[in-house]
Amino acid sequence: MAAVTTGETQPTKHQEVGHKSLLQSDALYQYILETSVYPREPQPMKELREVTAKHPWNLMTTSADEGQFLNLLLKLINAKNTMEIGVYTGYSLLSTALALPEDGKILALDINRDNYEIGLPIIEKAGVAHKIDFREGPALPLLDRMLQDEKYHGSFDFIFVDADKDNYLNYHQRLIDLVKIGGVIGYDNTLWNGSLVAPPDAPLRKYVRYYRDFVLELNKALAIDPRVEICQLPVGDGITLCRRIT
Numbered sequence: 001m002a003a004v005t006t007g008e009t010q011p012t013k014h015q016e017v018g019h020k021s022l023l024q025s026d027a028l029y030q031y032i033l034e035t036s037v038y039p040r041e042p043q044p045m046k047e048l049r050e051v052t053a054k055h056p057w058n059l060m061t062t063s064a065d066e067g068q069f070l071n072l073l074l075k076l077i078n079a080k081n082t083m084e085i086g087v088y089t090g091y092s093l094l095s096t097a098l099a100l101p102e103d104g105k106i107l108a109l110d111i112n113r114d115n116y117e118i119g120l121p122i123i124e125k126a127g128v129a130h131k132i133d134f135r136e137g138p139a140l141p142l143l144d145r146m147l148q149d150e151k152y153h154g155s156f157d158f159i160f161v162d163a164d165k166d167n168y169l170n171y172h173q174r175l176i177d178l179v180k181i182g183g184v185i186g187y188d189n190t191l192w193n194g195s196l197v198a199p200p201d202a203p204l205r206k207y208v209r210y211y212r213d214f215v216l217e218l219n220k221a222l223a224i225d226p227r228v229e230i231c232q233l234p235v236g237d238g239i240t241l242c243r244r245i246t
Contacts, residue, residue, distance in 0.1 A: 022194055022234045037064050044126035045094055048119050052089045055118065062092040062162065062188070066236035070160065070186070073241075074099035077184060079157040083107045085139045085171060086163030086188075090119035096160070097128035106132050107156075109139040110163075140167065143174040154180040162188035165211040168218045172242075176227055179244050185228075190219055191238025 023029045038046075041064060052061045062070075070092055074082070080101060087093050087110035096106055110116055113136040123129050135142060146152040156179045161171055168187060175185050192215040195208050204212070219240070222230050228242040 022191055022238065032065060037068050040068065042098055042126075044122050045091065045098070048089065048091050048094055048122045051118060051122065052091060055089065055115075057088075057115075060088045062088075062095070063236045066188075066239065067091055067095040069233075069235050069239075071095045071099045073184070073186075074158060077158065079184075080104045081155060081157050083109070083156050083159040083175075083178070085109045085159070085161045087116050087134070088112075088162075089115050090123055092160060092162065093132065094119065094123050094126065094128070096158075097123065097131045098126065100128075100131055104131050108132050108134045109142065110134070110136065111138060112136070139163065140170060140174070143171070143178070147174060147177060153177055154183075156180060157183050159183075159185045160188070161186065165189065165192075165218075166214045168214060169221055172218070172221070172225075176225075176244060181244050181246065183244055185242040185244070187218065187222075187240045187242070189237045190215060190232060190240040191234060193237060 023032075041049075045064075045067060049061070049064055049067075052058055055061075074096060079099070080103070082096055082100065082105070084093055084096065084106055087108050090108075093106065093108055097104075100106070108116070113134070116134055116136075120129070123132065154177070156175075159175050159179055161168065161175070163171075172185070172187075179185055192212055193204075193208050195202070195204055195212050196216055196219070198204060219232070222228065222240055222242060225242075227246045228244055230240055230242050232238065232240045
């Protein structure tokens with residue numbers, strides 16, 4: 001990401017720890033954060049963001065601007081029953097919980113409960129823990145069990161996926177039957193650090209290079225899937241929204 005100078009010798013650098021913004025200007029991203037995001041960020045989300053920033057894996061967190069986007073999106077579609085695959089410390093989960101009505105529900109799936117428990121005290125203090133049903137373990141076996149029960153078919157208003165990229169297509173094959181017609185699935189990291197258009201010999205971190213092909217495969221599949229309408233947005237590290245139409 002390019003830094004932008006301001007007439008001084010030092011570059012202007014945004015302050016978002018663990019950010020994944022694709023904006024070429026750090027100064028512009030900082031402007032968005034300071035003008036539109038941080039002033040409107042609920043206090044519990046700010047507290048969780050600051051706690052997560054101290055974690056060694058903070059790059060896994062949802063950025064503050066994406067958290068704000070998800071919160072507003074859920075309100076716009078009047079979501080009530082949701083699912084999240086990939087929780088980490090729970091920043092996007094908290095954003096969702098705060099957006100849902102008092103009787104709203106989130107099925108939250110992650111392989112690491114320890115990370116979730118970092119944010120749990122803040123979630124509890126925010127008064128929204130009762131909306132969350134956290135399940136520890138791989139998501140695919142649970143999804144397969146849910147698909148065997150007709151009551152889960154078309155039962156979710158919104159599903160957010162921010163987990164193992166090599167399973168995104170496997171998730172999509174299952175989630176398309178669990179989200180309702182008119183409901184939305186959001187896949188995070190679909191621009192994958194901007195690496196999707198990098199030349200083959202570009203110097204990339206090992207994990208970025210490894211998962212890049214899986215993200216490319218997902219994007220190609222979603223683009224031709226007749227069951228959904230899609231919109232890919234350069235928010236955070238890229239998020240693709242899929243609205244089920246059949």
